[in-house]
Amino acid sequence: MKINHILSFALLFTLLFSCQSEQDSSAIEADSLVSNVSHTLVQNGVELIVLGTVQDAGSPQINCKKECCIALFDQPDESRKVVSLGLVDHDHQTRYLLEATPDMVQQLNDLQNAAAVAKSDVPDGVFLTHGHIGHYTGLMYFGKEAMNAEQVPVFAMPRMADFLMTSGPWSQLVTRENIAINRIKQDSVIQLNQQLNITPILVPHRDEYSETVGFYIVGPNKSTLFIPDIDKWTKWGEEKICEWIKRVDYAFLDATFYDAEEINNRDITEIPHPFVVESFKTFEKLSKEEKAKIYFIHFNHTNPLLLKASNAQMEVESKGFHFAEKGQRFSL
Ligand SMILES: [Zn+2]
Ligand SMILES: [Zn+2]
Numbered sequence: 274m275k276i277n278h279i280l281s282f283a284l285l286f287t288l289l290f291s292c293q294s295e296q297d298s299s300a301i302e303a304d305s306l307v308s309n310v311s312h313t314l315v316q317n318g319v320e321l322i323v324l325g326t327v328q329d330a331g332s333p334q335i336n337c338k339k340e341c342c343i344a345l346f347d348q349p350d351e352s353r354k355v356v357s358l359g360l361v362d363h364d365h366q367t368r369y370l371l372e373a374t375p376d377m378v379q380q381l382n383d384l385q386n387a388a389a390v391a392k393s394d395v396p397d398g399v400f401l402t403h404g405h406i407g408h409y410t411g412l413m414y415f416g417k418e419a420m421n422a423e424q425v426p427v428f429a430m431p432r433m434a435d436f437l438m439t440s441g442p443w444s445q446l447v448t449r450e451n452i453a454i455n456r457i458k459q460d461s462v463i464q465l466n467q468q469l470n471i472t473p474i475l476v477p478h479r480d481e482y483s484e485t486v487g488f489y490i491v492g493p494n495k496s497t498l499f500i501p502d503i504d505k506w507t508k509w510g511e512e513k514i515c516e517w518i519k520r521v522d523y524a525f526l527d528a529t530f531y532d533a534e535e536i537n538n539r540d541i542t543e544i545p546h547p548f549v550v551e552s553f554k555t556f557e558k559l560s561k562e563e564k565a566k567i568y569f570i571h572f573n574h575t576n577p578l579l580l581k582a583s584n585a586q587m588e589v590e591s592k593g594f595h596f597a598e599k600g601q602r603f604s605l
């Protein structure tokens with residue numbers, strides 16, 4: 274028995290050692306030297322990182338027996354995470370999380386890895402758009418049963434803040450000071466430092482527990498609009514969203530559903546999200562440069578934009594738009 278242990282130890286050591294030496298030899302190749310340098314030294318300014326692209330319920334979705342999910346229960350796709358963006362200010366060594374999703378544990382680790390300088394996964398602030406499960410329930414991981422964090426700044430609109438402060442289990446995060454709520458106001462700029470600010474923009478959506486906002490993010494060189502959930506563009510104003518597109522450099526926009534086929538040919542006008550095929554119409558008058566700013570995001574498990582090289586992905590790109598993918602990085 275003991276000899277077996279020693280033997281397996283020796284084997285493990287050999288394996289570890291051989292893996293290590295392989296890594297060492299590849300590390301001296303020019304390519305990896307360049308990428309190492311750019312990772313640790315050249316990064317500066319503000320970066321936006323896509324941490325997730327899927328609608329609240331994730332993918333696979335609970336109890337889905339359809340083709341979109343069935344294989345994913347046995348073989349999960351690591352890129353299928355609930356919608357979230359990260360901001361890294363390399364100059365100030367700070368990180369901010371937009372949305373606290375059920376996938377937040379992995380997403381905060383991804384954000385920390387992207388920042389390179391941070392010692393812990395805890396971000397310098399969390400911004401919430403609204404009170405639907407995909408957008409705030411990750412806050413639970415800051416609580417007593419998980420990391421028992423100390424006063425993580427959470428930026429929330431007034432109704433959202435009241436909801437968190439008055440309904441359990443969220444109120445416990447507040448009373449135990451795991452989170453510190455910062456009330457934000459629509460159209461009111463939150464200056465995070467001299468080169469990065471965020472402004473909440475009120476949008477129409479199913480507002481049972483909170484109002485719903487999108488965020489306008491301004492970095493030292495570029496700006497972004499993030500609206501993961503919204504009712505039809507016509508309800509907010511097609512002119513309004515087109516004006517926003519002209520104003521920003523990137524726009525991550527609600528694309529929960531692609532077309533009628535996805536919802537068994539029910540009437541898409543009845544479902545309160547802008548279908549991608551409807552967005553094509555809303556944005557058809559925009560110039561080529563403006564269309565290229567749009568990244569569709571917040572995909573329902575049924576949305577073909579989640580499928581690599583699907584007709585939907587090709588249609589979006591051929592019309593001059595883009596779709597968000599986990600891991601994409603943008604310099605702001
Ligand atoms: Zn959502
Ligand atoms: Zn499904």
Ligand SMILES: [Zn+2]
Nearest residue numbers: 403405478502
């Ligand atoms: Zn929602």
